[in-house]
Amino acid sequence: MPVTGLSVPDTPLTIRDRSQLIGGPAAQGRLGDVLLSNDKIRVIIQKPTKNAGIGSFGGTIIDAYHAGGGEGDQWGELFPMVNVEWTINYYDYAVVSDGTDGSPQILRAQGIIDTYDYLDLDWIADAASAVLNQQVSFADRFDDRRDPFQVNEELRDLPAEVVTEYRLDPGKNYVQIDTTFTNPSDHPISFPVGDFLAGSGALNLLIPGIGFAPEPTQQLGNQTPAVIYTAFDDGDVSYGYFFDPENFDAKTTSLSYSGLTGVLLGEEFLKILPIGSNTVPEIHFALEPESQKTITRYFVVGDGSAGSVLDAGLQILNALTADVSGEVRDAAGNPAAGAVVAVKKPGGGTVVTYRSDAAGQFRGRLPTGEESTGQMFGEGRYEVWVEKKGFHANGTARAGNCEPAQIDLSAGAPAFVTCTLGQSGKIQIGGVVDAETGLNIPARLTIVGEDPSPETKGAGTFSDTNVFKKPFGIVDSLLINAMGGIGLSTENSFDLEPVTYLFVFSHGPEYSIVERAVTVAEGGTVA
Template sequence: MRKESHITQRNFTGKVLLLITTLTLIPVLLFLVSKCGTKTESEIKDEELAKAPGLEESINQIPKPKSITIKKLEEKDIENLKPSTPEEGAAFKAKPGDILVETDKIRVIIQQPSREIGVSTYGGNIIDADIKREDGTFRDIVGEENWFWFLGHTLKPEKVGKWKENIIAATGKLDLLDYINANGLAETVFKSYIPNFELPFKVDEERPIKATKYFVFSDGNHVKIIDVACNEGKEEIPFFFFADIIDSGGDVEFFIPSSELKGYGYKSPLPTGLSVFKTDFIAFVSEKLDSSYGIFPETENNVSLIVSGVAAIAYGMLEGDGLNSLLAIARGTSSKFITLKPSECLKNEKYFIIGNGSASSLTDEFFRIKSRKENSEVYQVKGKVSISGLQVLPSKPHIAVFDKQNKLITTAGGDIYGNFKLVLPAGEYKFVAEIKEMPPSEPKLISVPSVQDVELQIGKPSKIIISAVEKKISGEEINIPAKVSFICQGECPKKICIKGCEILSTSFRDYVYDPLPDGVQEVVFLKDLKPEEIYISPGSYKIVVSRGMEYSRYETDVNIGPGEETRIKAYLHKVANADGWLSADTHVHAVNSPDSPVSLIDRVITFAGEGVDVIISTDHDWLTDYEPAIALLGLKDFLSSLVGQEITTFSYGHFNAYPLKLDKKAPSDGALDWAEKYDRYQKYGIKESEKEKFRFLRSLHPKEIFKNAHLMKPENFQRNIVQVNHPRSGGMGYFDYVLLDTLRLTTAIDPCIHRIFPPAGTCGGADKVGGDTGLFIPLQTLKDMANLERFDAIEVYNSYYEIPIVINDWFTFLNHGVHITGVGVSDTHQKIQVHPGIGRTFVWVGKGNDSPSKFREDIAVKNTFINNLADGKVFISNGIILEEFKLCGARGNAEECAEMGWSNMKNLTSNFKLKIRVKSADWVKFDTLKIFINTRETAARSKQPVKKWPTPSYATSITPIRQEIEIQGNRFGWMVFETEIPLTPPAEDFWVVAVVSCENSCEPNPMFPVVVDKKVKPILITNPIYIDQNGDGRFTPSPPTYAKESPQAPHYENHQAEGKAINSKSKGRKSDSNNEERKMLLEKIIKSLHIH
């Protein structure tokens, strides 16, 4: 009564107090609502979801988080998340509109429906994840994880949003995963081994499946993912199985204890080299970012195929071993296939676990999940790794934990003081510790839970303090980036064992993805421009300090014991300086490529240490800018960069485009989508009744790719470059994949196999459509330098071993009267094994313009660089520098000289003399000069690439002269050779290319360890000099002819400067043989899947 009376009186003071109290409490109430997960309106209705029997039970097994917030990100939110960057090795990619879910333990971002070319094309998947951190940073290393059903379909969500207070649902239909074309693989690679092979089902057809992906957030460091598939059709759907495809993400190492590697890495030590494993779980760890994540399936007997940083997991499909399982899936003979009946719904469950950078932080959570389900106990074990006399370890230790059967259970990570902890079930275990600088500790056996404290001891390393200093002629000393290689004198003190040992090295870290060269203990890149400390196992070493092909190298022998310290000041001099040229690598990968777990900072360090001037980013279908990393490291004087893309079609070739305009707001930061859907029916005049027939033919024709890429040039550039990559690398090579005949410039493959609309208007190979399926570029288009549908450059040197094959194709184009620039690239994905900057492209920009700083600051120099690259003012090298290359001859009564470059073509008619001058550092040898002039017998028939070196017009053995300089007591040497050769060229227009190499005096290889592959020998390849001999203003050499089956072997004589015509020889690369059909077949599959 009193309360009613009080209100009735409408006391003014009371109303004000009530209003103030209410206003004060509203923010608090809102905060509590958000933190406690009070029920709010669902964004997705029940009828929009696919539901399988047992779904609710599976969801209810997961304890809800203590607090949870769900919000759609705005631009300002993304910055406030404080995400780590690709410079550090992170993989953060959230955009406005994506969904952030934050509990008291983890933060996860789920992508809204989208479209980007990649492992997960349409969104509806986890793209970023990390534990909650005290400093508020978001150290994401997650790539992408989504479905891989029917060997090529994935979820295309119609809606992604909140369903229940702790559940996000992504629901929709299946659509084609453009990233992978299993049908193209089957029709090309499989059929090359099994002519009548057919996949057991059509990949490129619609399936009436309603599908939902549930993300159930827990009270721990994990999300339970439940995948549901419902057959909405009237017919049974055979050959179904649940499968995922995973882009590994940032600067990570794979961790798969059930693999033959027993831990880290995915390149199998088996003779087949296949990365096919039984998979209990698959994890990804980054010590650099203290971040990790993993997929832990509920199912048993899973099998994984891992290629180029991308993993495909087939849940429950293991039959026998991994190889048999994969082949049974491909052939349709697996007993594990599921037939999805009409109206039937099935589900698959797995745990997405997020950790702090160690594998054990993931298994800790999984053991807790299992113990809760099984009502069992788990125990925390802690320990310390020590080195006598050191309070701080040289690097963080890894502690491998094995069971009684020597099966790896997990690997823990310690801090720099050696402390570690992990969770284990009761049992008997063996602990072994390792740091990267030293051999492992002695094993220690313990019993859990009776022992929960472990002490491990590692030997004491040696310390070398080293700096690299460039000695100028003036005597000035400048600290420079460099590479330091430790060559073992005898056996290496720390042995790396990945097969046949009781404890494999890969139980501690990944020693297989980027292995050290044989006989090398360590390779370190100096970056700080001051003395740097390097810890290493005690022993005897030859230390080699280098900075790429233009510099001398420093060598010294050391014998250093445990705990000892020595100082080295390595003097280098630029002995083979390429004045007027900028060196570049036009094919480079890093962390934004699935198969290149290298942070942008590490990538910059490697290139600065190798002395490259310009690094061009060409990540797979992603645009990357190296300039922030260069600035962070203070290396602007040593390296500059351009933004580009490797346009990575799955089944008809890879193409680089550069420079491109980066757009952080666009999908893949602005990369070209080579399979983007648009209305082709109207464009190609397809009848309405025939639309369904061509439904999946949505990949761009190569000429469309070239045109679209050319149109993506930045506004301040006059043009850009489109480059054909590794054209003869089997499953990755454009020329191989379209079955190119380089004489006729025709293709034989059915365009529909590659999901390209057939230019002939009907699917079929060359025999069905009149001899040419139209997947190459017409001759007149290639000849038109301004045509956007042509390509501008070709990788003559990508793999050293494929140079002979590609150079035949290149010469064939030249004989068609087509100018295409030949370039040299590394296509590096690692830091050591695939050598950054080898091969290398040198582009003429003029003296005074040939520094990274000038390139960065002056757009005119950048344009000169790109224009001259397109024009062919370029040479290719892995160690030899070109100083002069010109062809002089009579023009009327005067002598004129022509140099490399299409625009430098001259009308000369007689008295031809070729002038060439080359040099190298004295650790680079060369002894052979070959001259090619209109070399005609180079054309390849479809399916028959020419593998032998073409026959040179002239060849001679040469003897360079050693020269040296002494600067304040330090001697630096280099090799020089120059000659003038009279030529008698053909009567028609002609081109001239020179090749300088080492063929007789390079055993053992003098470039090792600067170039890590001991089989790679020095080589220089010029671009053509063009002579318009008839003076008609056009370039019309005699057309090419098919190569002969077996070119004759050459005979070299020691003619110092005589242009003696000889025949050609190439040792070629030995082909592998394998007697077992399955191994041979799967080897080819794996090679085809690699996405270099």
């Protein structure tokens, strides 16, 4: 169905038919939005309008997925942060290049600095104060209620007009985002800039070098080199946010809360919101008199893994890297598909994870640590851990062990790692039957037994521990469908660590609970 009567600029890249929409669990695209696409990815930028999502306005990235069809979008939104409580209200856009004849697709959006009114970000100061147990200042120059762009002596000379260009080159799996601010005045103007990111879908939040869904104190106190969103389980799309560090003089930090991550580019949260009620904030981003400054960021679309996103990001940033590859095998020496291999900073957080393929293999690239950009992610020496649900290496709190457990890429030589999983047994579900009718019914299976292997304190090693956290003593909780499969699939078996469990089957208050003691033997199958 073609779109007619557009109330927004009509461009060569405007979505005119619903078949051009991406679709998926988190899809927001509508007729009249703009589609950037090549042979790798598709990305939708919302038309200038009031945003129905977590952002306040349109003109931002709202959907992204692979090229070639499919409805798998898991992305929420990426939109700019200006002066902490402000964003950009895009009111117009035009296509600078439509991608014909091998040229890039470039969309230029024009907007004005406007209040971000979905969240009142004053709460950041209160939250930080609670975490630090000290008063943290939220300066008037950031407070939208005080209208700083009209009242503040420095900020009132900043023009509200801002221009952003979205660029997708042929053969690339990322969109380059260039936002330009202008200062026509005769004095410098300083204000923090950054972006808000909302993964929204079935995604794990990873801050490379800090870990998955880190605690606020860890996230606030450490550098954020990038933000990565990995897929749950077998999901086929992941996302990444990278920035050009050459734009900034200081380290970048971030804070995540309730699914929204705010990134302050070249700024430290605890210097923007300093300790002490009257402390003046320290701001590094500044426009010199009669000048312009452009900040560059990159939005990457990956294959579901963190590794595919980090590989692209490191290549974009021209970081010096070395190959890391390996294989994961079970205790019998068979290839283990679907295992998660985490690469961590020594004694620190996860930098990236890889998922083993059908042959049990994984591959990626990591910084050698020879230059400053790569050092944001790692300094060339790393630890390697492995995880696969249902496996346990005796004498450890892990699913298995990797050899070597530590790798050194600082000389640029590649590394090969072999990870061996511990013991496991298999559970095969035949379905859950209604005793009166004899028919299969859906039910919940709660597995009670030993507590799950502990995660590193402060941040997840393999996934978002906030999303997947279970009560003490609960190993797992599964939904059995009416066909006897697990979840929405037809798969009716799963791996479980060898030990004795209590299986608890339930189906709401209308059915009595059924309990079964189940002993899982190493290498055995319980049906």
